[in-house]
Amino acid sequence: MSSKVARILKSRELRATNVREKILELFIDAPKAITHRDIELAFDYIDRITLYRTLKAFEEKGLIHKIEDGSGVAKYARCIDNCDEDHHHDDHVHFHCNDCGDTFCVEEVEVPYIKSPSKHLVTKTTIVLNGTCEQCQ
Ligand SMILES: [Zn+2]
Ligand SMILES: [Zn+2]
Ligand SMILES: [Zn+2]
Structure with missing residues (x-):
């Protein structure tokens, strides 16, 4: 497990669990915004409630932001480093591809x-x- 991920979790006062570390790694590696389904596919099994709570905690701690791209499916992407517990600063535009459906910051x-x-x-x-x-x- 990468120490970088563990360090990020610690800096946001999130206990490092295997699930949290793996999900955060997915966000760091992903070149695009990812969905609940993308995350589920990266695991052999992940309980939906755990996944939901993890995303919610990450969002609250300023690690990821939710993107509404008009597709009706919620997507999430890693925040730039200056988002924190109190404020998100993701005031950027998003791009949605009509062909593959991917969304990018x-x-x-x-x-x-x-x-x-x-x-x-x-x-x-x-x-x-x-x-x-x-x-x-
Ligand atoms: Zn943010
Ligand atoms: Zn595309
Ligand atoms: Zn974004």
Whole structure:
């Protein structure tokens, strides 16, 4: 087990269990956002509740962020290093490939602040670019 993963868990006050270490490793290695199903496939067996709780804990501790890409399936990706327990700073655009269905973080592109002309209070802006990923072109 890599000490890097154990160190990250420790820094977020998460007890290092085999499941947590393995899931965090998946996130670190993944070039794209991953789904519950992707994680299940990486294990011989993982109990759904454990998986759900692990993702929730990682999200709360600023390790991963959830992405709504319009596909109806929740995806998650590793956070940039300055996310923490109190704040996520993942104000970047995401890219969704219409061919393979994969979703990627586009950390170089920040989501612009869009002011609502109505009296609605904007708390979060999500931008998903759609198209064909590098692999599918
Ligand atoms: Zn984050
Ligand atoms: Zn693709
Ligand atoms: Zn992202």
